[in-house]
Amino acid sequence: MLKELDWKSRYLVAVSGGPDSIFLLTRIVAHEKFKSENFVICHVNYNYRSDSIKDQKIVEQLCHKYNLRLEVMNLQKDYKNLKENFEDFARNVRYNFFIDCAQKFNIWNLLVAHNLNDVIETYLLQKIRNNIVETYGIAKISHYQNLKIIRPLLEKTKSSILKTLDSENIAYAIDSTNFDEKFLRNKIRKNLEESEFQSYSREIKLANIEMKKMQVKRDRFLKENQSENILKINQLDKQSDFSQKMIIAKFILESPFKDVLVFSKKKLLSEIQKICISTKPFILIKTKDNIIMKDFNELKLIKKTEIQTKTNLVNSAKELGEFIDLGEEFLITQINFPVWISNDYNKFKTNPRFNNKTLSKIYSGRKKNYFDRLKIFFILDYEQKSILYIF
Numbered sequence: 001m002l003k004e005l006d007w008k009s010r011y012l013v014a015v016s017g018g019p020d021s022i023f024l025l026t027r028i029v030a031h032e033k034f035k036s037e038n039f040v041i042c043h044v045n046y047n048y049r050s051d052s053i054k055d056q057k058i059v060e061q062l063c064h065k066y067n068l069r070l071e072v073m074n075l076q077k078d079y080k081n082l083k084e085n086f087e088d089f090a091r092n093v094r095y096n097f098f099i100d101c102a103q104k105f106n107i108w109n110l111l112v113a114h115n116l117n118d119v120i121e122t123y124l125l126q127k128i129r130n131n132i133v134e135t136y137g138i139a140k141i142s143h144y145q146n147l148k149i150i151r152p153l154l155e156k157t158k159s160s161i162l163k164t165l166d167s168e169n170i171a172y173a174i175d176s177t178n179f180d181e182k183f184l185r186n187k188i189r190k191n192l193e194e195s196e197f198q199s200y201s202r203e204i205k206l207a208n209i210e211m212k213k214m215q216v217k218r219d220r221f222l223k224e225n226q227s228e229n230i231l232k233i234n235q236l237d238k239q240s241d242f243s244q245k246m247i248i249a250k251f252i253l254e255s256p257f258k259d260v261l262v263f264s265k266k267k268l269l270s271e272i273q274k275i276c277i278s279t280k281p282f283i284l285i286k287t288k289d290n291i292i293m294k295d296f297n298e299l300k301l302i303k304k305t306e307i308q309t310k311t312n313l314v315n316s317a318k319e320l321g322e323f324i325d326l327g328e329e330f331l332i333t334q335i336n337f338p339v340w341i342s343n344d345y346n347k348f349k350t351n352p353r354f355n356n357k358t359l360s361k362i363y364s365g366r367k368k369n370y371f372d373r374l375k376i377f378f379i380l381d382y383e384q385k386s387i388l389y390i391f
């Protein structure tokens, strides 16, 4: 069961005090090659439940018994004001704490105690939610920043864990929120029978084989159509709905803009997919710091600071020089200041006109894409009745 462990290496072990992680810890200490100095136990007490100190005590007692180093994060928080879902909040806090521990002890392997029931519940949730995932179920090994996360109990059923703990008289905590029906996972858990696990395991295996094939296709598409922060999307509509989402998700998650998808991932992915296959040539989605732009046949990820539009009144050639390169002196002598300088294409695209033509028509003629249109400065007369010059 612990065959993936290298007993000469050092490990952090995430122990909540619940049955799975207590089981994991007791199997580690019972191993013939166990040395206490190779393990650091990490526990987070969220103080979310009134009885959470009991969980902490159970972990403390075990660590004391086996002479194990224990790091506890005791979180004091007013949960009334919590905006996100508690599970997401807790996971975030927990993994940041694990990173702190990894840095403190310079141990970059973490053992967590997910079991086979967790794998199957996760798979069923992924299916219900039609999630875009790298692996269906739970991966045996994954990474969080530089931390390698190893899950040695993925083949163990919950009932076999409980049976062993009970027969060996080992104390563990019972998380009362696990019985809370308001979480979909807990609903799934309640209706699951372990007798169905074999067939679910087969289903997950097949789903992962299919997923691998789709990932190969996705990666080929990205190789042919991606260059840095730009994705060519003219062939995207030939892909299935799910493949389109997989392509867009990887394009964003592997770019410097990956934080865009961290929150509200699903909603944003659908929105981006919609603009990609829309017949409109230009569409923008603005997030806090970034812009996701459909620009003809391309999807672009842009920092807001890259395309700030402005419209300013300027009184002199010197002031004008702050916006544009004034190499063209002949022009300056013809300008009656004050005038407006702008790059706000959206505001002025149809009115006023330059030599009787709209900006939109002129830029189309110059075959300018949308991104470039937002970078071109033009001068308007004081009354904004005509465009005098386009740079």
Ligand SMILES: Nc1ncnc2c1ncn2[C@@H]1O[C@H](COP(=O)(O)OP(=O)(O)OP(=O)(O)O)[C@@H](O)[C@H]1O
Binding pocket: 013, 014, 015, 016, 017, 018, 019, 020, 021, 022, 042, 043, 044, 045, 046, 094, 111, 112, 113, 114, 118, 175
């Ligand atoms: N508060 C915590 N402190 C330390 N590790 C935790 C904590 N909560 C969860 N973990 C780790 O993450 C794993 C998965 O978390 P999950 O919430 O599914 O577990 P759990 O319901 O607390 O069950 P158990 O403690 O029995 O593993 C745990 O097995 C444990 O290794």
